[in-house]
Amino acid sequence: MNRPQGRPNAARRTAHYGHTQIIKRAVWVALAFALVLIVFIAQLVRVQLFEGHEMAMKAQANRTYKTVLSAKRGKITDVNGTVLAQSVERYTIIGNPEAAQAFKPTACTKATKDYCQTIDGKPLNTSGVAAVSQLLAPVLGMNVSELGGKLSGTGQYVVLKKDVTPEVKRKIDALHLGGIVYGTRSNERLYSNGTLMGTLLGGVDAEGKGVSGIEQLENSLLTGQDGYEIYQVGNGGEEIPGTMTDSKEAVNGQNVTLTIDRDVQWQVEQILKEAQKKNNAAWGIAVVEDVQTGEIRALADTDEVQAGSDEAKLNVSRAVSETFEPGSIGKVFTMSGLLQEGLHHMGDHFSVPSTINIAGQKYEDAEVHGTENWTLAGILKQSSNVGTIMASDNYSDALRHKYLTKFGVGQPSGLNLPGESKGILRPANQWDGRTRNTVLFGQGYTMNALQITKAVSVIANHGVAKPQSIIKATTDAQGKTTEIKPAGETERVIDESVAKDVLNAMESVSEGYSKFASVNGFRVAAKSGTAEVPGANGKLTSMISDYSAIIPADNPRFVVTVALKDPQGVFGGVTAGPVTAQIGQFLMQKYEVPNSPPRTDAIPTEW
Structure with missing residues (x-):
């Protein structure tokens, strides 16, 4: 008669033990969360109080961009002012291979219509280098595979094409590939009279320095002084309005007038x-x-x-x-x-x-x-x-x-x-x-x-x-x-x-x-x-x-x-x-x- 009476007590003990274990686990979990929270709070305090300024400076530095403002080389004219040699605005187009390889085209919706990417009004079916090349090649007048080869390399810098006109540069900007493709301003030297005075006028090297003829003789006068602009850029490589911190205007070279008619x-x-x-x-x-x-x-x-x-x-x-x-x-x-x-x-x-x-x-x-x-x-x-x-x-x-x-x-x-x-x-x-x-x-x-x-x-x-x-x-x-x-x-x-x-x-x-x-x-x-x-x-x-x-x-x-x-x-x-x-x-x-x-x-x- 006594055994049946003892079974409820055992059940109660078992239930009590289970309840205690649950409480202990809860306490340990709570302690773990508390510890993590303390670590986060400590890290936040450390960053805010001790490293906040340094990290903010690093972030700003990463966003800060200095662009060179190329000075134009002076003109060479005849005694009556007829232009014999002059520099015109041109751009060197630069690509970022790493960014190109990670590129995903933006589909056109009502919200994205101002910066989406299409080809002949149709969505792109590719991404990465292939998509960038398909967009860019027709504008640059380059072969898609040639362009793709340049963007498939390593690093963040590769020259895609030199001496691009402002008109082409504007078309590139309209592709909304900021951070992937951009242009740096340069100058192209043009001689408007072909072989007239060819060796007498001479020429300039890739850096725009006179290396022969009148170009060499008067190089110091014809050469201008480059300027610069320093500003912050967004994630797409675009300039953030109102963030320019320093600038210096370019000073163009002097024009040289010859006695030649x-x-x-x-x-x-x-x-x-x-x-x-x-x-x-x-x-x-x-x-x-x-x-x-x-x-x-x-x-x-x-x-x-x-x-x-x-x-x-x-x-x-x-x-x-x-x-x-x-x-x-x-x-x-x-x-x-x-x-x-x-x-x-x-x-x-x-x-x-x-x-x-x-x-x-x-x-x-x-x-x-x-x-x-x-x-x-x-x-x-x-x-x-x-x-x-x-x-x-x-x-x-x-x-x-x-x-x-x-x-x-x-x-x-x-x-x-x-x-x-x-x-x-x-x-x-x-x-x-x-x-x-x-x-x-x-x-x-x-x-x-x-x-x-x-x-x-x-x-x-x-x-x-x-x-x-x-x-x-x-x-x-x-x-x-x-x-x-x-x-x-x-x-x-x-x-x-x-x-x-x-x-x-x-x-x-x-x-x-x-x-x-x-x-x-x-x-x-x-x-x-x-x-x-x-x-x-x-x-x-x-x-x-x-x-x-x-x-x-x-x-x-x-x-x-x-x-x-x-x-x-x-x-x-x-x-x-x-x-x-x-x-x-x-x-x-x-x-x-x-x-x-x-x-x-x-x-x-x-x-």
């Missing part, structure tokens, strides 16, 4: 190319200088090189780099020295044979002739080597060297153009028995076309050498224009009366070529030259034919020099002379120069 340059190049073809010449060079200012109006050669191209960056203008013996043009310098030193007058009489022997050396004229009765002016007109040597009997080596130097032989032009060669003039004490005489008629030393032009301009400018210039002025970002003073000083080389007599004799030279090289309505003073130069084999198998003219002779405005390499016809008067006359005719018309009066004061050339 684009229209004259173009016309001279066309005439020169036609002459090269007509005479089967290897190349041609032409220079036009304004006598009154020393400014170069045209500096041309027949090399057709695209301005800004790799070829333009690796080469220099033949017009400044090519040097050669001027040939009989050098007789102008000799005659000037003889007159200046009082050794002769232009009317002095000489009986000139076809050949002459001096110290075992034979010298001869270009054409065989009998003994001729020429004045010193006649010797210049007939371009007689023999007569020039005879007239220089008392003209010492020191004086020969002195006047060559005074006329700029072996001296830099002062333009400082990249690649310019000053030629060669050895000291007189290094001349051998033959060279001391060949220098009298333009052999035994070398010059470039600029130097020849400058030397002849001494005669045109009444005996005064003016510094040449090719840079007219600069204009800064604020619009202030500064005239550039030519390098060098004005210097008297010979007396005005001497220059007048040499000019007179040069006009007689020109009259001898009137069938080939006349300028209708204008008197011309000129001198031709022909000289042997080394050919491809290194031997004297090539010829330079040149011609330098003062137009008009009665009131000099321009000196025009032309040189041709290996032309058919050889002699400068019949090859380079007509080219000079064509250029002169154009100059007279363009600048509306009044016609010349008849000549009445010619110095006799025969007796």
Whole structure:
């Protein structure tokens, strides 16, 4: 009877034990939650009180973006303001491969219609790089697979395309790929006249630095100073309005104005190319200088090189780099020295044979002739080597060297153009028995076309050498224009009366070529030259034919020099002379120069 009574007590004990276990578990769970809560509170307190400022700074730093504001490189213009080279706004498009790989296109709904992505109005069926490439490739004009390959790499930076126009950049922005694709501003250098002045203008490298030609010569002035903006960006890479903390405006480079007249340059190049073809010449060079200012109006050669191209960056203008013996043009310098030193007058009489022997050396004229009765002016007109040597009997080596130097032989032009060669003039004490005489008629030393032009301009400018210039002025970002003073000083080389007599004799030279090289309505003073130069084999198998003219002779405005390499016809008067006359005719018309009066004061050339 007692056992049945004991079972309820056991049940009660079991129930009590279970209840106790539940309470204990609850307590432990509560303690665990409390502990976690304490840890969270402690972490919150630590972050808020001790690391909050540091973390906030890190977060701000991660959102802060500094963008470079690229300065535009200055323009290069001709003397009339015609643009020859300029920089235009362009963008380099950058991709973030990691972000592209995680990209998920936004479907178009009423709420997302302003920033969703579709192709031809249809939803994208892809994501990641494939989707980005499908959106971006048509805008950039790139192949989808090529673009996808670039975005499939590692990292957060890859250049997708350079020199993108602002129009294309706006189309990219409309794709709403902020944080995945963005553009950084840059500048592209454009040359609007193709091969005109190609190597003379030169080019810039990938960083926009001038590396050849005028671009290199005036790089410091043309180069601007970049600016910057610092602001915060959102998760999509977009600028957060009102968060700009610092900025500095870009300062564009200065514009450089040349003395070159684009229209004259173009016309001279066309005439020169036609002459090269007509005479089967290897190349041609032409220079036009304004006598009154020393400014170069045209500096041309027949090399057709695209301005800004790799070829333009690796080469220099033949017009400044090519040097050669001027040939009989050098007789102008000799005659000037003889007159200046009082050794002769232009009317002095000489009986000139076809050949002459001096110290075992034979010298001869270009054409065989009998003994001729020429004045010193006649010797210049007939371009007689023999007569020039005879007239220089008392003209010492020191004086020969002195006047060559005074006329700029072996001296830099002062333009400082990249690649310019000053030629060669050895000291007189290094001349051998033959060279001391060949220098009298333009052999035994070398010059470039600029130097020849400058030397002849001494005669045109009444005996005064003016510094040449090719840079007219600069204009800064604020619009202030500064005239550039030519390098060098004005210097008297010979007396005005001497220059007048040499000019007179040069006009007689020109009259001898009137069938080939006349300028209708204008008197011309000129001198031709022909000289042997080394050919491809290194031997004297090539010829330079040149011609330098003062137009008009009665009131000099321009000196025009032309040189041709290996032309058919050889002699400068019949090859380079007509080219000079064509250029002169154009100059007279363009600048509306009044016609010349008849000549009445010619110095006799025969007796």
